[in-house]
Amino acid sequence: MATMPQLERRVTVGVDSHKDVHVAAAVDQIGRILATTQAPTTLRGYAQLERWAGELGRVERFGIEGTGSYAAGLARWLTGRGWQVVEVNRPNRHKRRRRGKSDPVDAEAAARAALAGDDTTTPKAATGAVEMLRALRVARRSAVKARSQAANQLDSLVVTAPDQLRAQLRRLPAAQLVEVAATLCPGELHSPLAAVKLALRELARRHQALSAEIDRLDAHIAKLTSTTAPGLLARRGVGAQVATALLVAAGDNPTRLASEAAFAALCSASPIEASSGRTVRHRLNRGGDRQANNALWTIVITRMACDERTRRYVERRTSCQRPSCGPRWWPSRSPHPWGLLRSCSCGCLLGCGPGACGTTRPR
Numbered sequence: 209m210a211t212m213p214q215l216e217r218r219v220t221v222g223v224d225s226h227k228d229v230h231v232a233a234a235v236d237q238i239g240r241i242l243a244t245t246q247a248p249t250t251l252r253g254y255a256q257l258e259r260w261a262g263e264l265g266r267v268e269r270f271g272i273e274g275t276g277s278y279a280a281g282l283a284r285w286l287t288g289r290g291w292q293v294v295e296v297n298r299p300n301r302h303k304r305r306r307r308g309k310s311d312p313v314d315a316e317a318a319a320r321a322a323l324a325g326d327d328t329t330t331p332k333a334a335t336g337a338v339e340m341l342r343a344l345r346v347a348r349r350s351a352v353k354a355r356s357q358a359a360n361q362l363d364s365l366v367v368t369a370p371d372q373l374r375a376q377l378r379r380l381p382a383a384q385l386v387e388v389a390a391t392l393c394p395g396e397l398h399s400p401l402a403a404v405k406l407a408l409r410e411l412a413r414r415h416q417a418l419s420a421e422i423d424r425l426d427a428h429i430a431k432l433t434s435t436t437a438p439g440l441l442a443r444r445g446v447g448a449q450v451a452t453a454l455l456v457a458a459g460d461n462p463t464r465l466a467s468e469a470a471f472a473a474l475c476s477a478s479p480i481e482a483s484s485g486r487t488v489r490h491r492l493n494r495g496g497d498r499q500a501n502n503a504l505w506t507i508v509i510t511r512m513a514c515d516e517r518t519r520r521y522v523e524r525r526t527s528c529q530r531p532s533c534g535p536r537w538w539p540s541r542s543p544h545p546w547g548l549l550r551s552c553s554c555g556c557l558l559g560c561g562p563g564a565c566g567t568t569r570p571r
Contacts, residue, residue: 217265222319271322332459413545
């Protein structure tokens with residue numbers, strides 16, 4: 209009696225990442241769960257996870273949650289070993305409510321998402337100059353935030369300071385206030401005046417130290433950016449901070465972005481369809497990388513102010529010959545890089561359909 213030939217087992221591994229331990233689940237080509245395991249977040253644990261997957265069959269891909277955080281090391285290690293790694297989003301909340309929540313269940317969901325092709329995003333490589341820029345931006349962002357806090361606390365202490373000290377400092381600009389407060393001599397702490405002087409001096413010196421730290425980081429960021437993307441810096445409206453935000457959004461392996469539309473969606477500058485029934489319209493994309501979106505907005509606003517070609521473009525796009533059109537403005541808090549431009553009800557620039565000026569920008 210003839211028998212069916214045994215098919216080779218093809219394995220897809222899903223990983224639910226954590227700080228100390230990764231939990232993995234493997235499914236075959238038809239979605240049957242094969243096994244689950246866990247491994248420590250060390251090089252030995254990564255090798256253990258690879259051996260475990262290889263014993264189950266021919267491994268096709270790894271679907272991993274958190275490739276930019278807890279699983280960054282695992283994703284880099286597997287990619288360096290030649291495995292296909294895809295980034296998987298966390299499970300749908302509706303499915304979680306129905307099936308419950310546990311690490312093996314999340315790992316199985318990651319494996320099934322990678323098997324079905326629901327998640328096909330290639331994670332960032334994080335092995336080159338862009339990863340260096342990202343680390344420097346993290347340090348700079350925290351320093352800027354701490355400096356703002358110090359400036360706010362300095363200002364609030366001046367408001368409640370004793371009258372003689374308040375009269376001396378209240379009219380000073382922010383930069384001069386920091387310089388003067390850093391030179392205060394509180395003496396012995398025998399009165400509230402001495403205590404306030406000491407607090408003001410320490411806050412001012414903290415502000416100065418953070419400013420020096422930010423300047424050092426800015427110098428390193430400018431040097432790395434000019435080496436990594438000189439062509440991007442050469443464009444009008446693009447400075448070191450703006451270029452760094454765009455580079456970090458793309459990653460060290462920008463080829464993972466298939467098209468300009470993919471990069472626009474990553475920067476939340478793409479239209480999202482919101483049609484229903486006879487209503488055909490689009491809305492702004494409120495997802496994506498908000499820092500990259502802010503970088504695009506900065507470029508647009510800068511070029512609108514100082515670039516003649518951009519001014520002519522804006523004028524052409526915002527002009528409309530339809531008599532029924534009335535100009536309107538988007539709210540100032542709009543996240544879209546064209547959020548401050550004028551639009552018409554016929555659909556030109558940011559409308560929902562083609563207008564007299566020939567544009568099809570989303571509403």
